[in-house]
Amino acid sequence: MALTWTHKDRGEIRVHENLEELSIDLVDYIAEISEASIKDHGAFCIVLSGGSLISLMGKLTEPPYNKIVDWAKWYVFWADERVVAKSHDDSNYKLAKDNLLSKVNVFPRHICSINDTVSAEEAATEYEFAIRQMVRTRTVTASDNSDCPKFDLILLGMGSDGHVASLFPNHPALEVKNDWVTFLTDSPKPPPERITFTFPVINSAANVVVVATGESKANAIHLAIDDLTLPDRSFSLPARLVHPSNGNLIWFMDKQAGSELDMFKFSE
Numbered sequence: 316m317a318l319t320w321t322h323k324d325r326g327e328i329r330v331h332e333n334l335e336e337l338s339i340d341l342v343d344y345i346a347e348i349s350e351a352s353i354k355d356h357g358a359f360c361i362v363l364s365g366g367s368l369i370s371l372m373g374k375l376t377e378p379p380y381n382k383i384v385d386w387a388k389w390y391v392f393w394a395d396e397r398v399v400a401k402s403h404d405d406s407n408y409k410l411a412k413d414n415l416l417s418k419v420n421v422f423p424r425h426i427c428s429i430n431d432t433v434s435a436e437e438a439a440t441e442y443e444f445a446i447r448q449m450v451r452t453r454t455v456t457a458s459d460n461s462d463c464p465k466f467d468l469i470l471l472g473m474g475s476d477g478h479v480a481s482l483f484p485n486h487p488a489l490e491v492k493n494d495w496v497t498f499l500t501d502s503p504k505p506p507p508e509r510i511t512f513t514f515p516v517i518n519s520a521a522n523v524v525v526v527a528t529g530e531s532k533a534n535a536i537h538l539a540i541d542d543l544t545l546p547d548r549s550f551s552l553p554a555r556l557v558h559p560s561n562g563n564l565i566w567f568m569d570k571q572a573g574s575e576l577d578m579f580k581f582s583e
């Protein structure tokens with residue numbers, strides 16, 4: 316069974332026994348937010364990431380989820396994308412299409428992916444423009460307290476270096492305040508060319524989820540969640556900068572990823 320608690324300012328933390336349990340809890344949560352968003356405003360605007368997250372969402376393509384989710388109301392976006400062809404194995408779009416989107420009834424016109432035929436800079440500009448049009452036409456809700464979209468749910472993975480989306484430690488992209496989408500040509504993790512949502516967009520969402528599994532993520536999870544003492548406090552880990560200003564934050568992890576949390580260190 317999951318161990319769940321709420322940290323005073325880092326949101327809700329759910330530590331699962333294993334990946335099977337984590338994945339059931341994650342898809343239950345996605346189905347619940349989908350239903351609530353559709354009831355509230357007639358659509359569900361979900362933002363995906365790449366990496367291990369997508370396989371943990373696989374149960375959405377199976378009963379009962381594939382039958383109870385109102386796929387026709389889904390609008391799908393990406394928190395980050397690698398600037399490669401959509402048929403390339405590094406493409407976050409391809410990963411989601413092969414493992415999720417091709418197996419459920421999301422309308423292709425509701426899938427907002429990047430233009431893979433232009434430069435990273437142009438792809439970022441076009442992607443932001445497309446989202447701005449969807450906010451203007453109210454397909455995507457506007458935030459009440461920032462000049463940003465208010466996505467219903469942003470799903471983030473986290474690397475062992477603490478990166479989320481394509482926001483890497485010490486990278487200038489962490490500081491971007493006036494754009495919704497920015498680009499990188501020097502990603503420390505290959506491939507080098509990427510586009511990514513910026514923190515103002517991530518932190519304007521109604522619900523943000525960070526998913527982390529495996530022991531390699533344990534130190535980053537500790538640095539992202541626990542109350543830190545110096546010198547750890549002086550290091551700005553991207554995952555620690557996830558802090559929705561008017562929304563919910565939930566961390567889904569397995570017990571390996573959670574193993575360095577103070578909660579476990581101090582309860583031994």
Ligand SMILES: O=C1O[C@H](COP(=O)(O)O)[C@@H](O)[C@H](O)[C@H]1O
Nearest residue numbers: 364365366367368472473474480
């Ligand atoms: O490069 C990326 O990595 C992160 C984390 O991936 P994981 O396989 O360690 O879970 C992912 O969230 C991001 O979207 C992706 O582009």
